[in-house]
Amino acid sequence: MARQMSGAKMVVQALRDQGVDTVFGYPGGAVLPIYDEIFQQNDIRHILVRHEQAAVHAAEGYARSTGKPGVALVTSGPGATNAVTGLTDALMDSIPLIVLSGQVPTFMIGTDGFQEADTVGITRPCTKHNWLVQDTEDLPRLLHAAFHVATSGRPGPVLVDIPKDVQFATGTYTPKPKASEFRYQPPVKGDMEEITELVAALETAKKPVFYTGGGVINSGPAASQLLRELVEATGAPITSTLMGLGAYPASGDKWLGMLGMHGLYEANMAMHDCDLMICVGARFDDRITGRTDAFSPHSVKAHIDIDPSSINKIIHVDFPIVGDVAHVLEDLLRVWKARGRKMDREALAKWWQRIEGWKTKNCLAYRNSETIIKPQYALERLEALTKGMDRYITTEVGQHQMWAAQFLHFDDPNRWMTSGGLGTMGYGFPASVGVQQAHPGALVINVAGEASWLMNMQEMGTAMQYGLPVKQFILNNERLGMVRQWQQLLHGERYSSSWSESLPDFVKLAEAFGAKGIQCSDPADLDDAIMEMINYDGPVIFDCLVEKHENCFPMIPSGKAHNEMLLGDASTEGAIQAGGAVLV
Amino acid sequence: MNALKLKKGSTSHSAYNLRPTFSDTIEQHTLAVVVDNEAGVLARVIGLFSGRGYNIESLTVAEVDHTGKRSRITIVTRGTPQVIEQIKAQLGRIVPVHQVNDLTVEGPxxxxxxxxxxxxxxxxxxxxxxxxxxxxxxxxxxxxxxxxxxxxxxxxxxxxxxxxxxxxxxxxxxxxxxxxxxxxxxx
CATH class of the missing domain: 3.30.70.1150 (ACT-like. Chain A, domain 2)
Incomplete structure (x- = not known):
């Protein structure tokens, strides 16, 4: 099967062999041979973005909504450095990506050539792995290895830096090897002894809780299915991180809602008071734990994670289980069934009673208004009006992101794309482009703040060019809302640079790109305006003018524990003390 | 000491030998890391230490298997037991790393x-x-x-x-x- 071809042709051939149908990219001098090959074929669609950062975020959106790896193609130097934010974002959120970058020819490397950058050096800490290809003969092997590494074990971004002479030179193409032929084989099966011990703990637990994360979604649809089966069968409550929303349905009766800094009161209280915590594919992030020395002080903890370095990194656990979520849950469920499906039902019923008590706090309550659109209300209406639709949501980063996580409900995995670990403002719009490209008929909405949205607004061009009818639902408070909230809480209400000055007229901006612009400021008009957005066959910028000084609650102030949450109408004075102020 | 009422020793038989991590004592460990001798592999290892704020007391590296293109990196590092476990786990997930051995723990x-x-x-x-x-x-x-x-x-x-x-x-x-x-x- 070995064939002679140019390096550039190998790139296209390898992508084809890996089942890639879409590449997000931006051409430049050092990738011209690859673009020439892309021009001469029809199997792989190239989406021309307007900035390389957006190419990577679009690839992330594609990957997260499909479960397949996303692919981006950028040129050397500035093309590669612009990709760095997206790579870091994908690394933090464990998103499988393959980023191909051009490089100056091998004989010019190290001469400070035009558009030369030490791309593998720059991206080494922000990729799962990367390679500089020195020889065309190595190229097919490394391209296939890139897909293997990006998608095996804990997924992540992989970069392959390809000098221009390597693209021009001819070599032998080798087809995609079997996965088992690679040396890199992270174990997927969990330790049975440990799993059995966990089952024994589950059988006698009086106050168990499942704490799940993005790892469930990364593990694939089977993992979500097994999780649902396990939760239903055991009757234990379940909460999830921002990254894991949708793995267990929000409509499920065991669902407590999201946990963490802006998570639900009942979810955080359950975490704090539980006696058995089963962490599935989450990593005890600081946004989840709050003060670590007061984190769930009376529980025995289990941690299922495919990455051994996640275990005991932040929180000591009693049952460390290294493995793929789907594999481990399957074994866990089988062992639990084989041992007689035992649970302490009586204690569990009492536990649920306490949880129901916490739920009566109604922690997401807010004061609605008849004159001003509250951001929470806008999202409640968006949820109500899009319920049951084939809907995908992306977000930017900030208050709107947290409100979206609180007020929008996800019954399936891969429907919710948000920048969790890195918190990248500017993620949502290009991600929505990637999602829409993967799901042409679906309703794709980017819930945004006006400030975040402006960070990658150039992608209006991409959305228009490819007829991607993405809906940009901007909760416009003319503030950097989360920054403003923190300044209010811990910087003496000195609102340093947290205004959005000189905002564009979003309706005119939409029209300038040939898209539709809608502005809404009256709660009475909101439903009609949202329906108009949904029904419009093309990209829409929805400028939703909302209350400017709404704060996002509930909130665990930094440096505080789960049971020290602030609720909506609580006094926020002195909420964050000196020790907490240094935290982010 | 054991404020979290944690079951002691329950982690000792995991595939990854994750030890309890209560102690604040600083320990010195000698780690042997076998890697593919590919470009940038040393930078990857060193970058891990600098990026995550770990210490390197000493480091030696040379190719030990010329046909298999394997290098052996010997690192002497210091940290609490938790940090040492993290270092080993982080080293272990670097793609070209074959094996991480903690010589200090594994015997004389x-x-x-x-x-x-x-x-x-x-x-x-x-x-x-x-x-x-x-x-x-x-x-x-x-x-x-x-x-x-x-x-x-x-x-x-x-x-x-x-x-x-x-x-x-x-x-x-x-x-x-x-x-x-x-x-x-x-x-």
Whole structure:
């Protein structure tokens, strides 16, 4: 099967062999041979973005909504450095990506050539792995290895830096090897002894809780299915991180809602008071734990994670289980069934009673208004009006992101794309482009703040060019809302640079790109305006003018524990003390 | 100590030998890391230490299998048990890393370092330097009328001790390789 071809042709051939149908990219001098090959074929669609950062975020959106790896193609130097934010974002959120970058020819490397950058050096800490290809003969092997590494074990971004002479030179193409032929084989099966011990703990637990994360979604649809089966069968409550929303349905009766800094009161209280915590594919992030020395002080903890370095990194656990979520849950469920499906039902019923008590706090309550659109209300209406639709949501980063996580409900995995670990403002719009490209008929909405949205607004061009009818639902408070909230809480209400000055007229901006612009400021008009957005066959910028000084609650102030949450109408004075102020 | 009412020792039989991590004691560990000798692999390992704020006391690296293109990196590092476990887990997930062994935990080891020590001086000091070198079994590998260069192999402590003795005798330059280590016995 070995064939002679140019390096550039190998790139296209390898992508084809890996089942890639879409590449997000931006051409430049050092990738011209690859673009020439892309021009001469029809199997792989190239989406021309307007900035390389957006190419990577679009690839992330594609990957997260499909479960397949996303692919981006950028040129050397500035093309590669612009990709760095997206790579870091994908690394933090464990998103499988393959980023191909051009490089100056091998004989010019190290001469400070035009558009030369030490791309593998720059991206080494922000990729799962990367390679500089020195020889065309190595190229097919490394391209296939890139897909293997990006998608095996804990997924992540992989970069392959390809000098221009390597693209021009001819070599032998080798087809995609079997996965088992690679040396890199992270174990997927969990330790049975440990799993059995966990089952024994589950059988006698009086106050168990499942704490799940993005790892469930990364593990694939089977993992979500097994999780649902396990939760239903055991009757234990379940909460999830921002990254894991949708793995267990929000409509499920065991669902407590999201946990963490802006998570639900009942979810955080359950975490704090539980006696058995089963962490599935989450990593005890600081946004989840709050003060670590007061984190769930009376529980025995289990941690299922495919990455051994996640275990005991932040929180000591009693049952460390290294493995793929789907594999481990399957074994866990089988062992639990084989041992007689035992649970302490009586204690569990009492536990649920306490949880129901916490739920009566109604922690997401807010004061609605008849004159001003509250951001929470806008999202409640968006949820109500899009319920049951084939809907995908992306977000930017900030208050709107947290409100979206609180007020929008996800019954399936891969429907919710948000920048969790890195918190990248500017993620949502290009991600929505990637999602829409993967799901042409679906309703794709980017819930945004006006400030975040402006960070990658150039992608209006991409959305228009490819007829991607993405809906940009901007909760416009003319503030950097989360920054403003923190300044209010811990910087003496000195609102340093947290205004959005000189905002564009979003309706005119939409029209300038040939898209539709809608502005809404009256709660009475909101439903009609949202329906108009949904029904419009093309990209829409929805400028939703909302209350400017709404704060996002509930909130665990930094440096505080789960049971020290602030609720909506609580006094926020002195909420964050000196020790907490240094935290982010 | 055990404020979280954690079950002790429950982690000891995991595939990854995750030990309880309560202690705040700083420990020194010698890690042996076998890697594919591909471009940038050392930068990856060093970048892990600098990026995550871990310490490197010493580091040696060389290709040990020319046909298999494998290198062995020996790292001496310090940290709390939790940090040491993190370092091993983080090293283990670097793609070209084949194996991470904590020689300090895995049983008795032999650790050796090589040093070249230049001592300049004359008269009694010169004689004394040569006499001490003999006691330490250091070899003279270069000599002029006013200097000696010694080659000394031993544990880092032994080299420290010898260098300290040479200081008043005219220690001019010191080059050390860092530690190379193997576990004792067959395995």
């Amino acid at each position: 080891t032999v650790e050796r370092e090589l040093a070249l020590i230049k001592v300049a001086g004359d008269g009694d000091k010169r004689v004394e330097a040569l006499r001490l070198a003999d006691i330490f079994r250091a070899k003279v590998v270069d000599s002029t009328l006013s200097s000696f260069t010694f080659e000394l192999t031993g544990t880092p402590d032994k080299i420290d001790a010898f260098a300290e003795l040479m200081r008043p005798l005219g220690l001019a330059e010191l080059a050390r390789t860092g530690v190379a280590a193997l576990s004792r016995g067959e395995g």
